[in-house]
Amino acid sequence: MATEALTWTNGNVSARPLVDRLHGWVTTVDHKRLGIMYAAYALLFLLVGGIEAAVMRIQLVAANLTFVSPQVFNRLFTMHGTTMIFFVTMPLLFGFANYLVPLMIGARDMAFPRLNAVSFWLTAFGGLLLYFSVVGANGLYGAGNAPDVGWFAYAPLTSPTFSRGHSTDYWTLALLVSGFGSVGTAINLIATILCLRCRGMTLGRMPLFVWLILVMAGLVILAISPLTAAQIMLLVDRYLGGHFFDTQAGGSATIWMHFFWIFGHPEVYVLVLPAFGFASEIIPVFSRKAIFGYPAMVAATVCIGFIGMSVWAHHMFTVGMSSNANVFFVLSTMAIAVPTGIKIFNWLATMWGGTIELATPMLFCVAFLFQFLVAGLTGVMMSAAPFDWQLGNSYFVVAHFHYVIVGGILFTTFGAVYYWFPKVSGRMLGETLGRVHFWLFVIGFHLTFDFMHIPGLLGMPRRIYTYEADRGWRVWNLIVTIGVVFQAAAVLVFLFNLYRSYRSGPPAGSDPWDAWTLEWTTSSPPPDYNYAVLPVVKSRRPLWDIKHPEDPDWRYE
Amino acid sequence: MRPGRVGMWCLIAAETAVFTIFVVAYLFYAGQSVGGPMPADVLHTPIFATVCLLSSSVTIHLAVQWWRRGAMSAFAGWWLATIVLGAMFLAGTAIEWRGLIHDKGLTIQTNLFGTTYYALVGLHAFHVTVGLACLSLVSTLAFLGHVKPEHAERGDVLSLYWHFVDGVWVVVFMVVYVIAR
Numbered sequence: 001m002a003t004e005a006l007t008w009t010n011g012n013v014s015a016r017p018l019v020d021r022l023h024g025w026v027t028t029v030d031h032k033r034l035g036i037m038y039a040a041y042a043l044l045f046l047l048v049g050g051i052e053a054a055v056m057r058i059q060l061v062a063a064n065l066t067f068v069s070p071q072v073f074n075r076l077f078t079m080h081g082t083t084m085i086f087f088v089t090m091p092l093l094f095g096f097a098n099y100l101v102p103l104m105i106g107a108r109d110m111a112f113p114r115l116n117a118v119s120f121w122l123t124a125f126g127g128l129l130l131y132f133s134v135v136g137a138n139g140l141y142g143a144g145n146a147p148d149v150g151w152f153a154y155a156p157l158t159s160p161t162f163s164r165g166h167s168t169d170y171w172t173l174a175l176l177v178s179g180f181g182s183v184g185t186a187i188n189l190i191a192t193i194l195c196l197r198c199r200g201m202t203l204g205r206m207p208l209f210v211w212l213i214l215v216m217a218g219l220v221i222l223a224i225s226p227l228t229a230a231q232i233m234l235l236v237d238r239y240l241g242g243h244f245f246d247t248q249a250g251g252s253a254t255i256w257m258h259f260f261w262i263f264g265h266p267e268v269y270v271l272v273l274p275a276f277g278f279a280s281e282i283i284p285v286f287s288r289k290a291i292f293g294y295p296a297m298v299a300a301t302v303c304i305g306f307i308g309m310s311v312w313a314h315h316m317f318t319v320g321m322s323s324n325a326n327v328f329f330v331l332s333t334m335a336i337a338v339p340t341g342i343k344i345f346n347w348l349a350t351m352w353g354g355t356i357e358l359a360t361p362m363l364f365c366v367a368f369l370f371q372f373l374v375a376g377l378t379g380v381m382m383s384a385a386p387f388d389w390q391l392g393n394s395y396f397v398v399a400h401f402h403y404v405i406v407g408g409i410l411f412t413t414f415g416a417v418y419y420w421f422p423k424v425s426g427r428m429l430g431e432t433l434g435r436v437h438f439w440l441f442v443i444g445f446h447l448t449f450d451f452m453h454i455p456g457l458l459g460m461p462r463r464i465y466t467y468e469a470d471r472g473w474r475v476w477n478l479i480v481t482i483g484v485v486f487q488a489a490a491v492l493v494f495l496f497n498l499y500r501s502y503r504s505g506p507p508a509g510s511d512p513w514d515a516w517t518l519e520w521t522t523s524s525p526p527p528d529y530n531y532a533v534l535p536v537v538k539s540r541r542p543l544w545d546i547k548h549p550e551d552p553d554w555r556y557e
Numbered sequence: 558m559r560p561g562r563v564g565m566w567c568l569i570a571a572e573t574a575v576f577t578i579f580v581v582a583y584l585f586y587a588g589q590s591v592g593g594p595m596p597a598d599v600l601h602t603p604i605f606a607t608v609c610l611l612s613s614s615v616t617i618h619l620a621v622q623w624w625r626r627g628a629m630s631a632f633a634g635w636w637l638a639t640i641v642l643g644a645m646f647l648a649g650t651a652i653e654w655r656g657l658i659h660d661k662g663l664t665i666q667t668n669l670f671g672t673t674y675y676a677l678v679g680l681h682a683f684h685v686t687v688g689l690a691c692l693s694l695v696s697t698l699a700f701l702g703h704v705k706p707e708h709a710e711r712g713d714v715l716s717l718y719w720h721f722v723d724g725v726w727v728v729v730f731m732v733v734y735v736i737a738r
Contacts, residue, residue: 111560111563111564112560112564115564183568183571186567186571187564187567187568187571188564190563190564190567191560191561191563191564191567192560194558194560194563195558195559195563196560221567221570221571221574222570222571222574224571225571225572225573225574225575225578226574226575226577228575229574229575229578229579230578232575232676232680233579233582233676236665236672236676240665240666241665241666242665242666242672242676243666243669243672244582244586244672244673244676249590249591249668249669250586250589250590250591250668250669251589251672252585252586255582255585259582262578
């Protein structure tokens with residue numbers, strides 16, 4: 001199997017009219033195009049969700065401001081949370097999974113290409129439905145428009161009495177529709193990974209990214225479905241006059257919390273596992289060493305998948321549960337730090353003694369290692385119920401989960417964009433601008449989220465639209481907002497870099513990073529059919545075997 | 558492993574999670590209704606409908622077996638029998654609901670029992686309806702002569718879904734008509 005001989009046609013097809021090309025994108029079932037559309041869609045919503053966050057930070061920059069009204073502030077944090085989880089992070093990671101999994105396992109497409117397209121469009125319309133609420137939800141005179149019940153929409157706030165008009169219905173329907181899309185994609189990913197691997201690609205030889213996506217897809221199936229069920233119940237309550245969450249008729253508000261967090265906590269692992277996958281692909285290549293402890297990494301991943309299903313009620317310590325329930329969820333939450341710790345040690349051991357090359361993808365992954373460690377440590381702190389009673393619902397919690405989602409997931413995702421952009425576009429992303437992006441984002445991230453812990457410790461609750469000047473929170477809120485300026489600048493640099501490199505970046509060639517997984521054997525961008533001849537692999541690093549026939553990996557595995 | 562089978566098993570896993578949440582809600586709220594009617598006052602065990610639905614699992618299994626062997630008329634007969642049995646189950650549910658709503662005055666708004674009962678049984682009936690639509694599509698295609706023995710694998714995948722719907726009914730039946738009576 002020669003590296004370059006796999007592609008038989010060249011990519012230079014003469015340009016077709018715009019309408020033709022658009023029609024091609026809308027009707028495509030190609031996993032690569034759908035992957036790109038997922039990512040582009042997510043970046044669009046990243047801007048929207050980012051602007052919402054920025055407006056909230058302007059409102060909180062000093063005491064007693066009236067930049068936005070309390071009602072608008074409620075809508076902003078609801079839309080920010082819902083957008084960032086469901087319409088930024090999930091589609092972005094699904095986009096990467098869509099694009100990379102078939103290439104990495106030596107397949108020509110996903111198992112069900114049309115289901116793949118349906119899933120994407122369901123997710124896309126879910127996002128549109130959520131934002132259509134801004135114009136469509138004014139069902140009653142004086143009722144609010146955008147959803148304002150918080151991203152976890154606790155009962156009885158969502159009951160028709162307290163949430164008039166249709167804003168909550170748009171929220172419910174948006175999540176229901178995009179949830180169907182997510183489950184469709186998860187089914188597709190599992191069937192693809194289990195059934196379409198090329199010859200020689202045993203489960204034990206799959207790239208770690210594919211392993212992590214497999215476990216992520218399993219979690220999506222088990223986690224999104226309870227959310228779907230809960231949303232159906234909420235719709236029954238709101239439209240048919242049911243009593244699931246109606247405390248007046250004997251219903252329970254607490255059971256909504258359980259149902260939501262049975263989805264909500266595994267969702268965190270749905271988001272973070274692909275991020276682990278990025279780190280597990282990028283760190284070895286830029287340390288010039290094979291990943292340390294592959295079997296332990298796989299075992300830790302599966303372990304996280306299982307334990308991740310049994311920790312949800314640590315979101316509910318402050319609600320008041322029996323001491324038995326508290327003990328169970330404290331212990332399971334602490335236990336999940338163990339497999340996560342195994343992963344961090346394995347990444348460090350991969351770097352140990354390697355020839356580390358600090359290109360932009362690696363910079364983001366190194367920052368991820370530090371930041372994710374801190375995020376994990378504050379997580380272990382709050383897993384202790386008494387500590388959580390003190391700090392639950394404070395800015396400490398907000399700082400903790402932004403440390404996970406921004407410091408962990410977004411950082412590796414940026415690294416992944418720099419790493420795989422050459423494969424997707426055929427051009428390198430600018431390295432200088434990449435470094436500017438990285439440092440601006442590191443500075444902004446730490447200004448915002450390091451200092452956000454402190455007002456939390458000082459007792460500042462989350463979701464308040466303003467505060468009194470004498471609480472001692474002013475300087476910390478000022479610093480937090482200043483960090484947002486750096487983060488916004490970093491994202492603009494990133495978008496400019498994407499645009500400029502796409503137009504005029506240096507050609508990448510098929511394998512710019514001297515990497516080892518199968519996607520780098522095909523041209524950049526890959527042809528429609530990915531591989532003219534399906535590859536055959538004998539080890540976890542098939543490209544190493546090709547490049548080093550005198551010392552192939554399969555002798556040692 | 559065939560992708561179709563793996564995909565269907567994954568869908569079944571997702572559906573199981575959905576039904577689990579509804580069953581948990583039903584059991585959690587059993588006996589919590591503020592006012593009547595209560596399950597013991599109004600529910601009658603739907604033995605006949607249950608027998609219809611469970612035996613449709615046998616008929617679809619036989620249909621797929623004949624399909625594999627290429628005996629297309631035997632396949633069509635058992636397949637139609639499955640549709641008829643499924644439809645009889647739905648008719649049973651319809652009659653039961655008519656009695657509850659019209660004669661007993663129990664609607665989804667009446668009390669917690671009504672909400673959880675119609676939601677759980679209705680969710681299952683919805684899945685039976687979707688299954689019947691798929692089965693009818695296959696028999697329409699068979700009637701037009703498009704169904705060939707080499708498509709038996711697809712019928713097998715569809716039958717997995719039908720067996721799942723039957724299995725869910727066993728759970729719903731136990732929960733609604735036996736345990737939380």
